[in-house]
Amino acid sequence: MSLLDQIDKNRLPKHLAVIMDGNGRWAKEKGKLRVFGHQNGVLAVRDTVEGAVQLGIKYLTLYAFSTENWNRPKLEVMALMELLVSTISKETKTLMENGVRLNAIGNLSSLPERCFRQLQEAIEKTSGNTNCTLTLALSYSSRWEITEAAKTIAIKVRDGELNADDITEELFSTHLNTGDMPDPELMIRTSGEHRISNYMLWQIAYSELYFTSKLWPDFRREDLFEAVIDFQKRERRFGMISEQLN
Ligand code: FPP
DSSP states (O other), X not given: OOTGGGSOGGGOOSXXXXXXXXXXXXXXXXXXXXXXXXXXHHHHHHHHHHHHHHHXXXXXXXXXEEGGGGGSOHHHHHHHHHHHHHHHHHXXXXXXXXXXXXXXXXOGXXXXXXXXXXXXXXXXXXXXXXXXXXXXXXXXOHHHHHHHHHHHXXXXXXXXXXXXXXXXXXXXXXXXXXXXXXXXXXXXXXXXXXXXXXXXXXXXXXOEEEEOOSOGGGOOHHHHXXXXXXHHHSOOOTTSOHHXXX
């Protein structure tokens, strides 16, 4: 039976989050510069997006650049930003063909002007697509996002728009960058690292975590299918016991 045939289309994760890791090591293994790994990482992004659309996954969120990544050597940061600009511009057509809506989360105002503009353009152009929402986490860190949400809520309470007693988990969630998305049910991290690295800390409270030793540039839709098969074998209990689920 093919990998695709093993997947129950009625029990797909609605939201899949991915930590794309291992570009640098992939390039090093080949005696190349780190940026070569990022360039090849784009092929993995394309195949993963197409695989998600093929399956019918509604939300795919990729950790493309963390707040901490700004501390990398200046040349690598510049190369990554250029790669983002060129990829978004080149791939908009494919996103349209696949019915993918582009979205972004993170401190977008800290992106270089050209990158921000290209992103906004593609977001607008694809805004009517409904097959899948592809969110790029850019200049993103979860602690930053949670702090921003707390600040916004505090200001609303100060200004009398909100009562402190009305602050619930649901209300807090709507103040996060992901406010209009369901929480990810599955999170994949490549490259054999078992860390969350400041990614969606609030949203992954009940996510299934899947780690693969594949380096990101080698990741393809078949690897995504394997992760979904693994996800479908798990029992998600949300703090309850097995018998309560049936
Ligand atoms: C992590 O590998 C990867 C990144 C920090 C960047 C991810 C970017 C891409 C895949 C390319 C462009 C993406 C889009 C969405 C167009 P690493 O550099 O930390 O690898 P290492 O851990 O082996 O050093």
